[in-house]
Amino acid sequence: MPIEILLICMLSKLFNMVSWKSIVLTFLHVRILSISLNLILFRCVPKGVDFLKKDGTFRRCRILIYMLLSVFLLSAIILQTGCSWFSSKDLILTVIESNGSEEDRQLQRDCIEEYVQAFENTYEQTVKVQYVKDIPAELSETDVILVGCDGALEYMAGQTVDLSSYFSENQIVTDDYLNTALSLGDTGFGQCFIPFHYDRAVIYADQEIFDRAGVSLPDGEWTYDEFLETLQQLTYRGEDGTRYTGIYMPYYMPYVWKTFLTGLSGVKTWERTSSGTMALSEAAYEDAVYEWNQIYMKGYARSYGYNVRGSDTAVCAMSLTYACSPDQNGRYVESVADLAANPGTNTEALMAENRLVMLPIPSFSGQSVGVANTDFIHGFMVSKESRKADEAAALALFSLSDEGQRILNQYYGGIPVKKSLWEQDFWKTGLLSGASADTVLIGIEQDMRDDYADLLIGDPEIYDKNIRLRTLFSAFLIRDYGDATKTANGITRYLEDFDAAANQTIQQ
Incomplete structure (x- = not known):
């Protein structure tokens, strides 16, 4: 056994790539083979065979046995690590x-x-x-x-x-x-x-709907007030009876929350407070939540769970989504038929018809707000x-x-x-070609994450807790609030429930 251990240590050092798991498995492998060989050579072979004589021949055979063990050990290490002599570097x-x-x-x-x-x-x-x-x-x-x-x-x-x-x-x-x-x-x-x-959140617009409504597209940066005015102008019923609304904006997507609650409150959303908790239901956000919710309550935006004057079937002039992967917008909740009215899921077709225009997120009181697509x-x-x-x-x-x-x-x-x-x-290709390459960079230095990691800085369980917070958000703000009757302040209760459950997870 001492010789076997010495061989393992020497070869492990030589290859410099063997994990402890591989070393232990290799040792057990070799030890079993060693015992087997000894049983065969010294117990099972009949007496009188030359290599069992106790003279120089025996000693040379013993050395040969250990040489064979060394070769086997080498092959076992290579097998365990999935490497070869030449690929070890x-x-x-x-x-x-x-x-x-x-x-x-x-x-x-x-x-x-x-x-x-x-x-x-x-x-x-x-x-x-x-x-x-x-x-x-x-x-x-x-x-x-x-x-x-x-x-x-x-x-x-x-x-x-x-x-x-x-x-x-x-x-x-x-x-x-x-x-x-x-x-x-x-x-x-x-x-x-x-x-x-x-990648980051932007707004995609269908220029043809703007033209039909006689509304001008924003030129570069625009303000939140200009954004609201544009939404109102684009919310109407066409001569053929088609219902139009300003924007497809799924309330349940984290990047939508972060954009509007941060912009309207002036306080970054879903960042840990000095007490180590989330403060989504505190006073700083109360007015912001109400004002944001009014966009849906007035029928200016389409989203799952809301239906104000036919907004749940309206064709949307714009879509708040991600620049490089706009099809993420609503795909897990809305049906394929419903998504047909969302410019974010039709970007390729609109681009082929020269109807697609990228717009930046509006600024809030002079403050740029943006969200990264993690x-x-x-x-x-x-x-x-x-x-x-x-x-x-x-x-x-x-x-x-x-x-x-x-x-x-x-x-x-x-x-x-x-x-x-x-x-x-x-x-600058595809969705980022032309003027979009400049638009997508507007306000990029102020972006936030679109998940909950900012609440979990330095937490050893950051990965698991981030998933738990996603699950809690889905439970309270999609499953429960999504099916609830919508009122001006109806979202507050669900925010409080989510806030309490989230803080319990954060502090665990």
């Missing part, structure tokens, strides 16, 4: 595979292959890519992971490296990058997540289990280089986080 990059079509997955693989090749041409370090369908529970078997912003919360508390300590040696100057993007990667545990692209944003994280932390950090931070930004944008799209690249054209 590779960085392991784990990528969450696209759940789209086979063609889409191939486009993703081509993009990652080009990114890895560019990195290997710049650094003397090879990379092995492994694709997984689901977010792994642990990062012990990888060096770097490319993951969505929502999924990144799973690893921030204890599993990943604070990459800010590698900024200097990789020539990263934070002022060169969109701060509201980088802030998504720091939830109280350091800069553990490096987002390489960005479901869309992706980035890199480095595992604390990595034995090549310097090289792994370089692979992650390569995504912030000009070359890395261009390559990854080919598949992942969105707004580059490196601000000096905003003037270049490589990202």
